[in-house]
Amino acid sequence: MxxxxxxxxxxxxxxxxxxxxxxxxxxxxxxxxxxxxxxxxxxxxxxxxxxxxxxxxxxxxATASELRNGQVPKMWWFMLLLVAWCGLAALWFEQDVEAVAAATALVLACPAWMLARNEPQPVRNLLLPTAGQWLLNFFFWLSWSVQAWLGDPPSFGAIVWLLPVMWLMWFGEVGRVVRRMRRTLKLEGRA
Known part of the structure; x- marks a missing residue:
């Protein structure tokens, strides 16, 4: 050869x-x-x-396709709007736990945005949609966990314990891809 x-x-x-x-x-x-x-x-x-x-x-x-803006960052805004809508619906229906969970998730969106905005464009395009999914996931987990703590657990209570395991898997995979992307961008002088 x-x-x-x-x-x-x-x-x-x-x-x-x-x-x-x-x-x-x-x-x-x-x-x-x-x-x-x-x-x-x-x-x-x-x-x-x-x-x-x-x-x-x-x-x-990283591969060439990973650096070509693999995901569209608009998903981040959609997830934020969805969490905000859930919070407003919870206020409307006087569901205090869900309203507080939505507010907490939206407050956590601020440091997530601050961390991601300083990254190069390809890394940011990976992190923001992932952060949006995580925030929506966190909103559900927090409201279900507080409900369980108050004595009214959801009928699918096992998911309260499985979601943090899923987050660890998520963070591990995203962290691995981000390290590869940063290493490659450093070669290009864009990191």
């Missing part, structure tokens, strides 16, 4: 900055191997399976 064919597979869907950096590193590695007496196919064989290398690189760097 030639180096260019190997690189097409190994670097296929990486973001341009990561692809350029890894391209230079693999070219240097093959050149060093060829100077020590190996032929190009032998030197390329020392690099390993290109699909496995691609998988490993995608765990380290």
């Amino acid at each position: 030639t180096l260019n064919a190997w690189l097409n597979v190994a670097l296929g869907d990486l973001a341009p900055a990561a692809r350029d950096r890894m391209n230079a590193e693999y070219h240097a590695h093959v050149q060093d191997a060829m100077h020590s007496g190996l032929t190009e196919p032998e030197a390329v064989a020392t690099l390993g399976d290109p699909t496995q290398v691609n998988r490993a690189l995608r765990r380290t760097y």
Whole structure:
């Protein structure tokens, strides 16, 4: 296999900055191997399976599609409006617990926005919709938890304990993607 064919597979869907950096590193590695007496196919064989290398690189760097504004940030505003609407409906129907839960979720939206707005655009476009979903989720969890604490648990009470587990999984996955995006944007000089 030639180096260019190997690189097409190994670097296929990486973001341009990561692809350029890894391209230079693999070219240097093959050149060093060829100077020590190996032929190009032998030197390329020392690099390993290109699909496995691609998988490993995608765990380290963001792909081009992830940096092309993967999600639309308008979802953030929709979730905020939904929480606000739920809070106003709770006030209308004199459901104090739900109204306080909605107000708490909306107050938490402020630090979420402050944290996300300082991030580069691709990272912000990932964080804001995720934060909107988390706030809506938090609103339901808080109102159900307070109802359970007051002695009126929802009929599906197990979800009160499962939602924080889901948040941890969410934060772990989003954190992993954000680290990859930041690492890639740092290569591009945009971080």
